[in-house]
Amino acid sequence: MTFRRAYPLALALVVGAAVSLRAQDSPLGIQGLGMPGRFESARARATGGAFAAFDPFSVLTDASVSGLGRLTATATGAASYLTDDLGGLSGSRRSSRFPLFQIGGPAWSHIVLAAAFSTYLDRSYHVVINDTITLGGSSQAISDDLSADGGVTDMRFVAARRFGHLALGAGLHLLAGSSRFQFTRSFSDTSTYGQASQAGEVAFRGSGLSASAILAVGNHLQVAALYRSDSHLRGEENGTVVARNDLPTTVGGALLWQPAPEASLAVSLLRRSWATAADSNAYNTTSWSAGAEFGRAIPLRVGVRGGDLPFGPGGQTPREFAFAFGTGRTFAGARGIIDVTLERLRRTGAGLTETGWTALLSVAVRP
Amino acid sequence: MSPRHLGRGAGVLAVLALAALACFQDPTSPAQCPAYCPGGRLTTVESLLATAIERDSSFQGYVEAHRAGALVASAPPGVDSRPIFETLPISIRAFIDSATSDTATGPIVVDSMKLTVIVLRRFAALRNLTLSFYRLPLGIDSTSTFAGLAPAFAAAPLRTVNVDSLLAAPDHRDSVTGDTILPLSAVDSVRQSLTVRVKFDQSVFSQADSGRLAIGVRISADSLASIALGSLESGERAQVTWFYRVDSAGTIVQPDTLRNPKTILQSPRFDGFVSDLAPVALDANLTVGGVPSTRALMRVALPRVLRDSSQIIRATLLLVPTGAAAVTTPDSVFLQARRIATDLGAKSPYALDVPDTFFVNSTPFVGQPGDTVRMEITKLFRLWQADTTAPTALYLTLLAIDRADTVTLRGFEGETFNAVRFFSSRTPAFRPSILLTFVPRLKFGAP
Numbered sequence: 001m002t003f004r005r006a007y008p009l010a011l012a013l014v015v016g017a018a019v020s021l022r023a024q025d026s027p028l029g030i031q032g033l034g035m036p037g038r039f040e041s042a043r044a045r046a047t048g049g050a051f052a053a054f055d056p057f058s059v060l061t062d063a064s065v066s067g068l069g070r071l072t073a074t075a076t077g078a079a080s081y082l083t084d085d086l087g088g089l090s091g092s093r094r095s096s097r098f099p100l101f102q103i104g105g106p107a108w109s110h111i112v113l114a115a116a117f118s119t120y121l122d123r124s125y126h127v128v129i130n131d132t133i134t135l136g137g138s139s140q141a142i143s144d145d146l147s148a149d150g151g152v153t154d155m156r157f158v159a160a161r162r163f164g165h166l167a168l169g170a171g172l173h174l175l176a177g178s179s180r181f182q183f184t185r186s187f188s189d190t191s192t193y194g195q196a197s198q199a200g201e202v203a204f205r206g207s208g209l210s211a212s213a214i215l216a217v218g219n220h221l222q223v224a225a226l227y228r229s230d231s232h233l234r235g236e237e238n239g240t241v242v243a244r245n246d247l248p249t250t251v252g253g254a255l256l257w258q259p260a261p262e263a264s265l266a267v268s269l270l271r272r273s274w275a276t277a278a279d280s281n282a283y284n285t286t287s288w289s290a291g292a293e294f295g296r297a298i299p300l301r302v303g304v305r306g307g308d309l310p311f312g313p314g315g316q317t318p319r320e321f322a323f324a325f326g327t328g329r330t331f332a333g334a335r336g337i338i339d340v341t342l343e344r345l346r347r348t349g350a351g352l353t354e355t356g357w358t359a360l361l362s363v364a365v366r367p
Numbered sequence: 368m369s370p371r372h373l374g375r376g377a378g379v380l381a382v383l384a385l386a387a388l389a390c391f392q393d394p395t396s397p398a399q400c401p402a403y404c405p406g407g408r409l410t411t412v413e414s415l416l417a418t419a420i421e422r423d424s425s426f427q428g429y430v431e432a433h434r435a436g437a438l439v440a441s442a443p444p445g446v447d448s449r450p451i452f453e454t455l456p457i458s459i460r461a462f463i464d465s466a467t468s469d470t471a472t473g474p475i476v477v478d479s480m481k482l483t484v485i486v487l488r489r490f491a492a493l494r495n496l497t498l499s500f501y502r503l504p505l506g507i508d509s510t511s512t513f514a515g516l517a518p519a520f521a522a523a524p525l526r527t528v529n530v531d532s533l534l535a536a537p538d539h540r541d542s543v544t545g546d547t548i549l550p551l552s553a554v555d556s557v558r559q560s561l562t563v564r565v566k567f568d569q570s571v572f573s574q575a576d577s578g579r580l581a582i583g584v585r586i587s588a589d590s591l592a593s594i595a596l597g598s599l600e601s602g603e604r605a606q607v608t609w610f611y612r613v614d615s616a617g618t619i620v621q622p623d624t625l626r627n628p629k630t631i632l633q634s635p636r637f638d639g640f641v642s643d644l645a646p647v648a649l650d651a652n653l654t655v656g657g658v659p660s661t662r663a664l665m666r667v668a669l670p671r672v673l674r675d676s677s678q679i680i681r682a683t684l685l686l687v688p689t690g691a692a693a694v695t696t697p698d699s700v701f702l703q704a705r706r707i708a709t710d711l712g713a714k715s716p717y718a719l720d721v722p723d724t725f726f727v728n729s730t731p732f733v734g735q736p737g738d739t740v741r742m743e744i745t746k747l748f749r750l751w752q753a754d755t756t757a758p759t760a761l762y763l764t765l766l767a768i769d770r771a772d773t774v775t776l777r778g779f780e781g782e783t784f785n786a787v788r789f790f791s792s793r794t795p796a797f798r799p800s801i802l803l804t805f806v807p808r809l810k811f812g813a814p
Contacts, residue, residue: 027403086403127404135413135681135804146405181811185409187680193804194745196409196678200811242810313402350402 027084028318028349030125032311033233033245033277034151037099037119041076042362046326046341047291048303050266053224053254054214057337057364059102059156060252061212061226062169065114066160071105074364082345082356093356095124100362104158111161120154121204121233123179141188150179152204152233165216175206175233175247206233206247222256224268233277246276248284248310264293274310283317285310291324301326301341314350321346326360337364407811411680413804416670420684420799423665423791425649426713429764430660430781433509433639437487437595437603437769437782439658440498440586440640445696446784449520450584450596452638453507454607456577457631461622463615475611475631476619477572481545482582484605485597486530486561488769488782490697494589495531499524500565503581513641520583528565557770578609578633591697595767595782598638607633647693647786651793653686654693655702656765657786663763664707664715665799669751673805681804682748686740686763686789687797693786695734699768700785701778702729704742706750710758717762725750728776731768735787741802748803 029035038045039060044052052058056067057074079096097119104114126147132139152175160169181200187193208230215223230247254268267290275284291303302325312318326341339362347354400408432439438450460472482500489496503519528546533539539548545566555561571580582605586592597603609631613622622629640658647654653663673679684704705726707715717723729742744761751759765787766778790797 030403031406125405129400129404129408131400133411135411136802142411144408146408148405179811183407183409183809185411185806192743193680194749196411196680196806198409198678198806198809200809202811237811352403 026082026309026347026354027086027125027352028309028312028347028354029122030127031313032282034121034123034311036121036272036274036310037151037154039100039118039154041074041100041364042326042339042341042360043301043328045343045360046301046303046324046339047266047293048289048305048322048324049287050254050268050289050291050303050305051256051264051293051301052289053212053226053252053268054222054256054266056104057102057362059100059116059118059154061214061224062158062171062210063160063167063212063214063224063226065104065158065169066112066162066167066214068104068112068114069106070366071103072364072366073103074101074362076100076360076362078358078360080356080358082354085353087351097122102156107159109161111159114156114158114160116154116156116158118154118156119151120175120177121152123151123177124149135193140193143186143188145182145184145186147183148179148181150177150201152177152206154208156210167214169212171210171228173208173210173228173230175208175230176204178203200237202235202237202242204233204235207231208247210250220258222258224254224256226250226252245278248273248276262294262296262299266291270307272310277310281313281315282311283308285317298327298329301328309347309349312349312352316350318347318349318352320348328362335366337366338362339364407809409806409809411804411806412677413802416801416803417798418792419668419670419801419803420665420792421668423653423663423799424713425652425654425661425663427646427649427657427661428659429662430658431509431639432641432658432781433637434600435640435658435781436598436601436779437767438584438598438638438640439642439782439784440584440594440596441642441696441784442585442587442592445593446642446644446694447513448640448642448644448784449513449516450638450640451503451507451511451516451581452605452635453503453505453581454579454633455636456579457609457633459574459577461611461613463613463620463622473613473615473620474574475609475622476614477569477578478610478612479545479569480567480571480580480610481564481608482567482605483549483562483564483608484584485603486563487558487595487597487603488698488767489559489561489594490591491559493591493594495529496586496588496592496594497527497529498563498565499527499585499587500567501525501583501585502571503583505576505579505581507581507639508637509639511639511641513643516583516641520585524585525571525582526565526567528563530561530563533563534561554771557773572609578631579636580607593697595769599635601779604634604638609633642784644694644784650788651791652689653763653789653791653799655763655787655789656700656783657694658781658784660764660781661786663789663791664713664760665704665763666710666758666760667751667801669748669759672807673748673752673803674755675808677808678806679745679748679752679803680806681743681802682745683802684740684742684744685800685802686742687799688736688738688740689788689790689797691788692735693788694784696783696785697733698783698785699731699733700765700783701731701768701776702740702742702787703727703764703766703778704744704747704761705764706747707758707760707762710760715758715760715762731776734785740789744801 041057044055052060099119102116129144158171210228212226228250235243252270285308287307289305306321309318324343328339341360549562647657708718767783
């Protein structure tokens with residue numbers, strides 16, 4: 001594929017990502033800052049995220065982009081079908097999003113530059129609450145329709161370079177986004193009480209820095225380490241700061257073992273200090289993953305992941321566990337890559353059990 | 368297919384697949400509060416604004432008897448009120464014969480006259496309603512008084528008509544007297560109105576007065592003797608129809624119908640009503656109603672929290688009657704709160720430039736309200752919130768019901784002697800207040 005043909009495709013992917021970085025990920029994020037996004041391509045996600053630290057199409061580590069040997073544009077789309085069981089109340093949700101887009105390639109002196117958009121926090125939800133309140137000395141049935149649509153996007157600018165067996169990378173992260181709120185209260189007695197509706201848009205701003213390294217130990221083993229520090233997330237409505245939340249520091253490591261050319265195994269561990277983000281119901285999280293990839297032409301990828309979620313009610317850290325598998329295909333002399341992944345997810349929180357499927361599709365174009 | 372084409376096709380398919388993925392979203396999740404609901408929810412606050420009504424006063428004289436849309440007629444033991452009107456003059460000469468281009472005229476000779484009056488607001492329980500018509504001295508006007516016209520009303524009436532008897536007669540017509548009730552329309556049924564036509568003999572015509580005629584009306588009934596007659600202001604005025612011939616050199620002939628109408632129709636020059644009731648005395652309370660009509664001007668101090676951001680769900684004006692009725696009649700009435708265009712005190716005008724929908728009515732009542740009156744003034748509050756230039760003041764008026772249909776509550780000012788007193792802000796314990804239900808502005812963004 002030539003540059004001329006790849007450019008419109010890349011543009012379409014950028015536009016798609018810009019308008020669709022939204023959708024609710026879990027009720028667990030309603031009372032917190034939201035649900036953190038995952039910085040993995042479909043390929044890495046198929047391994048439970050274990051390969052993300054080494055995957056140049058993922059945006060977890062900066063050093064991994066040193067693996068981009070040529071200009072590459074990557075986009076990932078995801079569609080989720082989730083079922084909630086909330087203390088006997090059940091409901092199903094479905095959503096779609098483009099959680100990741102990246103473009104990067106070699107610049108000069110073996111330095112690779114990349115820029116990426118990815119979902120940092122998802123702050124979308126829609127809840128309908130039927131309740132009864134007392135007005136004028138009598139009970140009035142009301143219905144609250146509460147919705148928020150939006151999120152925080154991580155705009156990442158990365159530079160990485162390989163020094164023999166060692167790849168180093170550093171990144172600047174600009175966090176930006178907004179969430180549109182629409183709260184409506186309707187009364188059953190419409191002749192007496194009018195409907196109340198309030199809308200607002202909160203813009204978010206923040207920043208962060210990251211650094212990472214990948215060391216090849218021998219011919220079959222790679223070790224990755226990452227550090228990321230995000231500052232604060234400021235929420236502004238009409239120019240007034242309405243919220244200011246600390247953002248976590250992230251440390252993590254991963255191990256990739258390739259015992260044979262057609263077999264790779266990886267594990268990763270990630271620790272994020274989300275407890276600083278809110279006064280209550282926010283927890284530090286530890287997440288892990290393990291996965292493998294077999295084959296080259298049409299590889300089979302499998303993986304599992306698990307760990308904590310940062311926000312949830314009841315003083316109890318929510319947890320999640322997921323099993324994923326997928327495959328991929330290269331086209332046109334490896335100038336186009338498509339990866340697909342299917343993930344089975346289960347989350348548990350105070351009174352909540354959430355299960356669902358997520359399908360991911362990544363497209364990489366290397367003109 | 369070559370790998371090149373395959374790759375190109377796969378790329379296109381991928382883009383289409385991604386576009387399809389972006390096409391749906393249904394993020395609704397079940398609600399279990401407070402654990403899985405947003406921290407900030409809309410809250411409904413109910414607050415009694417006890418001192419929101421301020422600088423309230425009553426003013427009198429807005430609609431006087433001769434400006435009212437209806438002429439109130441009532442009889443003791445309630446208020447004794449008597450409609451009066453005076454007709455315009457007519458031409459007392461008519462062309463005799465136009466066929467020969469004769470321009471000679473002769474004096475008209477009246478044979479009879481029919482007076483048509485519209486009876487409004489007739490109680491369903493009203494029985495044996497009798498209208499008595501009296502000749503009044505010419506020259507009546509807005510300064511005419513009950514006492515001044517009492518001698519004329521003391522004389523024998525020109526005619527007396529029993530409306531119930533007419534209604535009971537075949538075709539609503541008395542073949543002896545010539546009186547009749549015109550056919551009822553659907554609106555008449557709703558309004559409980561009647562159009563009565565009463566026949567008078569030629570004695571009511573005065574050549575010297577050019578046919579001007581002043582009439583006074585008294586009513587009587589078994590009970591609930593209170594009605595209203597249509598007036599000039601409402602377009603439902605009384606009308607006189609003169610039936611005449613022409614005196615042609617001593618010979619009474621039919622007038623030439625080519626140049627003269629068969630009858631002469633004439634309207635009142637003036638109409639009004641006089642009563643034995645003095646205007647309601649104003650005191651420290653808020654008085655509304657009566658004739659001449661009295662309004663209460665109420666200024667509302669809108670809290671800043673409402674001005675800025677809150678959403679008003681309901682606003683109820685609470686008015687406590689003093690218990691000491693100003694004037695009580697059997698009329699069905701209701702209160703109306705209407706915004707003013709600009710606050711000029713007693714001379715504050717209504718918003719008259721366009722049909723104003725920013726008014727609210729109370730529920731109707733007869734005589735005096737039995738309890739605290741509640742008026743839903745939500746629309747006024749919302750207006751004031753949206754239009755910060757509008758004066759936050761309203762007139763409170765008492766209107767007599769005059770329905771034009773079965774849905775709309777319609778009424779007019781100055782058409783009832785009924786007057787109601789409410790406690791004003793000068794009586795702190797019972798002052799007017801506003802029960803406000805609103806939703807404060809929510810602070811979005813906080814988790």
